[in-house]
Amino acid sequence: MTMQIYLPIAEVSVNAFLLLGLGGMVGILSGMFGVGGGFLMTPLLFFIGIPPAVAVATEANQIVASSFSGVLAHFRRRTVDIKMGLVLQAGGLIGAALGVVVFNYLKALGQVDLLVKLCYVVFLGVVGGLMFIESLNAIRKSKKAGGAAPAPRRQRGWVHALPFKMRFRTSGLYISVIPPVLVGVCVGILAAIMGVGGGFIMVPAMIYILGMPTKVVVGTSLFQIITVTGFTTMLHATTNYTVDIVLAVLLLIGGVIGAQIGTRIGVYLKAEQLRILLALMVIAVCVKLGLDLLLQPSELFSLGDSGGH
């Protein structure tokens, strides 16, 4: 049975099972690896022919759902630094607004696809590469030393020299608000342009730049992501009219079920193996998008609307 669904905003007809399947697959991965999955889902939506502007805006909406589902568990375990989350959110909202302005400007110029794809290639390349190297090293070390994982190092450098210090009790930190606000701004920009939550950038930034304890990092990051992607959804919905709710619902049904399955699979795999798998996947998506930019496309021309809505 073919189950075609006509998406009212994207104005394309796609197979509903394909969308449920994609949602489920990315959901499984996000459950396994503890990532949002936006960075995989958005390019996959490009590949199946969803207009990039719709893919980015709709994915922001879907991330609200998966992050909300995730953060509830962290609130129950009290592993959310609410104060830090609010500071990050303040930065995130500024960043998201900036991101949407840049997005709409480039859309008018006809360069938005290029921007989105370049961002993906750069960020996926860097993050995938670093993860791959780090997990290879970790596996080598654990073979030599019998698996003693090194504890994350607390930063004591320039971050502590900055003014406007604030106490974050849950994280046990007394630092300037400038770094968290900046981290928030960067992630906000990425969320708006790339249609991602930005967890894959924020989690390392929280550990290595802000020096937050690992146990509160994921919950706090999810807490921040909900607000920023929610705000991004509203901005795209009111300025571009590109949020496709039918697409979002199909993806999130698959996504929430997949995430629960993924969490269970994740338990049976070793952390290093998981990280290497994730790194390879990130690199694969990066290479595919990179080749699209580097190789001569079969069709040099593309059609767009005249700019006016």
Place this chain on the structure above:
Amino acid sequence: MRKLLLSALTAASLVLLPHSAAMAAKEEVVLGLSQDRVAITATFDGSEILVFGAVKRESPIPTDHPLEVVVTVSGPAPAVMVRRKEKKLGIWVNVDSVLVDSAPAFYAVATSAPFDTVLTDTEDLRYRISIERAIRSVGAAMHIRGAQDFADAVVRIREKNDLYSLRENTVAVDEQTLFRTAIKMPADLTEGDYKTRIFLTRGGEVVSSYETTIDVRKVGLERFLYSLSREQPFLYGLMSLAIAIAAGWGASAAFSLLRNR
């Protein structure tokens, strides 16, 4: 359907063109459509419209040239921005663009014989029947090198997506009086008025033409969501968020119930 046929009859007498009025044998189209509206529902999977009709005439069938029939269906024709990629700094980027003033989102031409035999080039130019002529780019800056390439690109891309098609020999004509054809419309349709034209030709000259519209509209949920997103974007955004949060909460609650059992 009877009402439609009736209105087609009365309308047909009004669309007499000066050109055809001069012809000795007056021939008119009496048209029927299997449907005069296409509803885009959530499960819309394309549509096939049967266009059929008869030729009404008061004098004997002319014997000089056989009767040929051309049917065109044309979707709404907004301006289209066509962009061209070029290699810059090693990557392929959009470098220049041309605004094509009017390019139908969907265009199908069905003929009863090869296109060149049913229609002369002059008549094609006059009525804008062939795919190339249905696209207009009057305002296209001719100083951009190869502005025609941009219009050609529109045709090429849309032909590939089954949005533009020339279907020769697909109109069946019986006894120079009855004709019928089926126009297939793909799933990726944009809504609007689809202008449907029928031309009767003899020896490549148009002897009569007839025009009607097929109404393509999103209906039901599709209509509601689309309108809401354009007219009440803030409300639509809030609704999207509410659904997302409800789904997230629901999933979390459902699975923690499962775990605790």
